[in-house]
Amino acid sequence: MSAMSRKPLFLLLPGLIFILAGFAIPSGIMLFAPPGVSTGGIFARLGEMLTDPFDQAIILRTLGIGLVVMAICLVLGFPIAYLLARSTSRYAGVWLALAIFPLLLSNVVRTFGWIVILGSKGALGQLIVFLGFTDEAPQLLYTELAIVLGLTQLFLPLAIISCYSAVAQVDAGLDDAARGLGASKTRTLWTVVIPLSAPGIVVSATLVFAGSATAYTTPYLLGGSSNRMLSTQLFSYSAVTVDWASASATALIMTVLVFLVSGVSSLTTRRKGMVS
Amino acid sequence: MKGRPLIGTFAVLGYIIMIVPILFVVAIAFTDSQTLSFPLRGFTLRWFGEAASYTPFTSALLSSLGLAVLSTALALAIGIPVTLAIQRGKIPGKSLVEGLFLSPLVVPELVVGLALYQQVMVGLNQTALVALVIGHTVILLPYAVRVTGASLALADPFVEEAARGLGASPFKTFLTVTLPLLRPGIFSAALLSFITSFNNVPMSLLLQSRNFHTLPITMLDYIQQSYDPMIAAMSTLLLAGTVVIAIVAERTVGFAKIFGGINK
Numbered sequence: 001m002s003a004m005s006r007k008p009l010f011l012l013l014p015g016l017i018f019i020l021a022g023f024a025i026p027s028g029i030m031l032f033a034p035p036g037v038s039t040g041g042i043f044a045r046l047g048e049m050l051t052d053p054f055d056q057a058i059i060l061r062t063l064g065i066g067l068v069v070m071a072i073c074l075v076l077g078f079p080i081a082y083l084l085a086r087s088t089s090r091y092a093g094v095w096l097a098l099a100i101f102p103l104l105l106s107n108v109v110r111t112f113g114w115i116v117i118l119g120s121k122g123a124l125g126q127l128i129v130f131l132g133f134t135d136e137a138p139q140l141l142y143t144e145l146a147i148v149l150g151l152t153q154l155f156l157p158l159a160i161i162s163c164y165s166a167v168a169q170v171d172a173g174l175d176d177a178a179r180g181l182g183a184s185k186t187r188t189l190w191t192v193v194i195p196l197s198a199p200g201i202v203v204s205a206t207l208v209f210a211g212s213a214t215a216y217t218t219p220y221l222l223g224g225s226s227n228r229m230l231s232t233q234l235f236s237y238s239a240v241t242v243d244w245a246s247a248s249a250t251a252l253i254m255t256v257l258v259f260l261v262s263g264v265s266s267l268t269t270r271r272k273g274m275v276s
Numbered sequence: 277m278k279g280r281p282l283i284g285t286f287a288v289l290g291y292i293i294m295i296v297p298i299l300f301v302v303a304i305a306f307t308d309s310q311t312l313s314f315p316l317r318g319f320t321l322r323w324f325g326e327a328a329s330y331t332p333f334t335s336a337l338l339s340s341l342g343l344a345v346l347s348t349a350l351a352l353a354i355g356i357p358v359t360l361a362i363q364r365g366k367i368p369g370k371s372l373v374e375g376l377f378l379s380p381l382v383v384p385e386l387v388v389g390l391a392l393y394q395q396v397m398v399g400l401n402q403t404a405l406v407a408l409v410i411g412h413t414v415i416l417l418p419y420a421v422r423v424t425g426a427s428l429a430l431a432d433p434f435v436e437e438a439a440r441g442l443g444a445s446p447f448k449t450f451l452t453v454t455l456p457l458l459r460p461g462i463f464s465a466a467l468l469s470f471i472t473s474f475n476n477v478p479m480s481l482l483l484q485s486r487n488f489h490t491l492p493i494t495m496l497d498y499i500q501q502s503y504d505p506m507i508a509a510m511s512t513l514l515l516a517g518t519v520v521i522a523i524v525a526e527r528t529v530g531f532a533k534i535f536g537g538i539n540k
Contacts, residue, residue, distance in 0.1 A: 008365025015358035015377065019417065022410045023380055023388060030391035035399060076290035079283040093532070097522075100535050102294050105518050106475045108492045109511040112499060113297025116304050119503065121313035123300060153293050160290075161535075185280065214384035217477050221499060231386055231478075238390050238482065251387045258384060 031252055034244040046249040059253060062230040065144065066213035066261070069151040073208045076152070077159030078201065082193065084160075085167040086175070096164070103157045107217045114150050114222055115141060142224030150218040155208045162207060166200020167193060206265045210258045230254045298515065305508035312503045323509035333510055336494035343405075343490060344473040347412035351469050352462065354413070355420025360454070362421070363428045364436075377421045380414050388414060389482035397483065404485035411479040416469040423468060427461025428454075464534040467525055471518075 032039050049055040084096050102110060117123045118140035125137030140146060170193055178188040194201070212218075219229040230250055237247035308318030327333060355377075361367060362374050380388065389411055396407040435457070439449040480490040489497075491514075498507055525531045 008361035008367045011357035011361040011365065012367065012373065015354045015417070016373075018354050019376060019380075019414070022392070023383075023414045024376070026391035026395045027383060027388055030387070030394055034394055076286050076293070079286040080290050083283065083287055097526070097531050098291070099294065100532060101518075101522055102298070103535055104471050104475075104522055105298065106492055106495075106511075106514055107477055108475075108495045108499070109301060109514055110297060112495075112507065112511055113299075113301045115499065115503065116300045116312055116508065117297055119312055121311060123314045126314040149293065153297060156290055156294050210382070210384075214386060214478075216386060216481060217496065220496070231384075234386050234390065235481065238393065244394065247390060251384070251390060254384050255387055258382065262382070 031248055031255070034248050037245045037248065041245050042248045042252070045245045046252060049246075049249055049253065058228050058230060058233055059257075061144070061227065062213050062254075063257060065147055065151065065229065066209045066257075068148055069155060069212040070205050070209045072148070072152050073156050073159035074163075074201065074205055077156050077204065078163045078194075081160045081163035082167050082189070085164050086172060099157055099160045101157075102153070103161075107154060107215075108221075110153055111150050111217050111221050114146060114153070118146050118149075118222070141222060142226065144223070144227055146222040147219050147227060147229075150222045151212040151215060154215065154218065155211050158211065159204045159208050162200055162204035163197065166197035166204070169200070170196045202265045202268060206262045209261045209265075213257055213261075214254060230257075301508050301511045302515065304505055305512040307505050310504060312505060312508070323505045324513070326506045327510040327513060330506065330510075332489070332494050332498075333491065336489045336491040339488060340474050340491040343408055343412060344470045346409055347416055347473045348466055348469040350409065350413045351416035351420045352424075352466060355417050355465070356424055356458070356462065358417075359421050359424045359428060359458075363425055364433060374421070374425075378418045381418045385415060385476075385478040386482065389479040392479075393482045397485075404483050404488045407483040408480060408488070408490075411483055412473045412476060415476065415479060416472060419468050419472065420465045423465035424458055424461040427464070428458055431457040460529050464529055467521070467529075467534055471521065 032042065034042075049059075080099060084092055084099070087095075115122070118125070120137055120139075120141070122137070122140070125140055128134060129137050174192050174196070175188050178192045179185070183191065213229075214231055216231040216235065219227065219232050220235075223229065223232070230253060234247060234250045234254065237243045237250055303316060304312055305323055306319050306321070307313075307316045307323075308320040309316070358377055362370060362377075367373060392407045392411045396402050396410060397404065436449055436453050439453045440446070444452065475492060476490070477492050477496065480493050481496075484490075484493055495507060495510060522531055525534050
C-alpha cells in the first residue's frame with residue numbers, strides 16, 4: 001500500500017471506532033441481546049405484544065398518527081414550498097426564514113404552546129365558550145387531535161424545506177412551457193411540477209413519518225396517559241419498570257415501523273422515477 | 277397566489293400552525309395570573325424574574341450549554357477527518373462508510389439512548405455526563421460529516437494539488453488551503469450541532485441522573501408538574517436566544533443555507 005492510500009484510513013479510524021462503539025454495537029446489543037435477556041425472550045415478548053389488544057392499540061395509534069401527520073404536512077407544506085420556490089416577491093426570503101426558524105426552537109417550547117391554546121382554561125376552549133357554542137370548554141388537550149396538531153407543528157418546517165429544494169430543482173421554464181401550450185395552472189402543477197419533484201416529496205414524507213412515529217415530547221405533553229404511543233411506552237419500560245425484554249421488543253417494533261415506511265416510500269419513488 | 281384559493285388557504289393554515297402557538301407562549305408570559313388561563317389579565321414582568329432566579333433552570337441551562345459545546349467540539353474533531361477521508365481519500369466502499377456515519381439519522385434516538393443507558397450507564401457504571409457526551413456526539417456526527425462534506429464537495433481538489441505541486445507539505449496544504457475551503461461548512465455544522473444538542477430531548481431524557489439535568493428535560497418535568505406562566509417566561513427567554521442565533525447565522529453564512537441545507 002502506498003502512503004497515499006493509507007492516510008484516509010488513519011483519518012477514518014477514530015470516527016469508525018466511535019460510531020461502532022458508541023452507536024452500532026450498543027444499539028445492536030440492546031435490540032437483540034440485552035443483559036439478562038435471551039434473544040428468544042425478546043421475540044417471545046414481541047409475539048405477545050403483536051397479539052395483545054392493549055399493545056396493538058399503541059402500535060396502531062403510532063402508525064396511524066404518523067401517517068396522518070405525514071399527510072397533513074404534505075398537504076400544507078407542499079403549497080408553502082411551491083409558493084416560496086416560485087415566488088418573485090422580495091419578501092420570499094423572509095417567509096422562507098419564518099418557515100425554517102421554528103426548527104431551531106426547542107420542541108418543548110413549541111409543544112408547550114399547544115398546552116396554552118388547548119388547555120382547560122386555554123385560548124381555544126375559552127373562545128368556544130365565549131362564542132356560545134358550549135357552556136363548558138371541550139376536552140381538547142390529552143387527545144389524539146392534540147398530538148396530531150403538535151406533531152404537525154414540529155415537522156412542517158422539515159416538510160417545507162425538503163419540498164422546497166425539490167420544487168426549486170424543477171426548471172420554472174417548464175411551468176411556462178406547459179402554460180404556453182394551454183395547460184391551466186392547476187394542470188401544470190399536477191402534470192409537471194409534482195411528478196418532477198416527486199422524489200423530494202417522498203423524502204419529505206419519510207422524514208415526517210420517522211419523526212412523528214418516534215417523537216417523545218409531543219405524546220408525553222399533549223397525549224396524557226390515555227393516548228400512549230410506542231415512544232412513551234419505550235421510556236416507561238426502560239426508566240419506570242426496567243423491563244429490558246419489553247423495552248427491546250418495543251424498540252424493535254419502532255425501528256421496523258420506520259424502516260418499513262421508508263422502504264415503501266423509496267420504492268414508490270423508484271417507480272415514479274422510471275415513468276418521468 | 278391570485279386565482280389559487282386552495283393553495284393559498286393551505287399555505288396560510290400551515291403558517292398558522294407553525295407560528296401561532298409560539299405567539300401564545302410569549303403572550304401568556306406577561307399575564308398577571310397564577311395559571312395559564314384566558315382571557316389574559318394585566319401585565320407583569322415578574323414571571324421573567326422568577327424564571328431567571330429558579331435554580332433548577334439556571335443550573336440546567338449551564339449543563340445544556342456545556343454539553344452542547346463539548347459534543348459539538350467532539351463531533352467536529354471526529355467528523356472533519358472522516359469528511360476528508362470520504363471526500364479526498366481513495367477508500368474502498370466509500371458509500372458504505374458514508375452510510376455508516378449517516379445511519380444515526382435513521383435509527384430512532386430513543387433506541388440509541390436506551391442502548392447507551394443500558395450499556396454505558398448501567399453496564400459500565402459510567403456517569404450520565406459521559407453517556408450524554410457519547411450519545412449527543414453520535415447524533416451530531418451525521419451533521420458534521422454531511423454539512424462539512426457538502427462544502428468540500430463544492431471545492432475543486434485541484435487547488436490542493438496545486439499547493440502540493442508548488443512544494444507545500446501535506447500539513448501546510450491542509451492548514452492554508454483545505455481548512456479555509458472548509459470554513460463555511462465547519463461553521464454551519466457547528467451551529468447546527470450546537471442547536472441540535474441544546475434542544476435534544478429523547479437522548480437526554482434516557483441519560484439523566486439525579487445531579488445532571490439538561491434544560492429541555494428540566495422544563496419538561498416542570499410542565500408535567502405545574503402549568504404556571506413561569507415556564508412561558510423561560511420559553512420566551514429561550515425564544516429570544518434562538519432569534520439571536522438565527523440573526524448571527526443570517527449575517528454570517530446565511531440562515532436558509534445552514535438550516536435549509538439539511539436535506540439537500
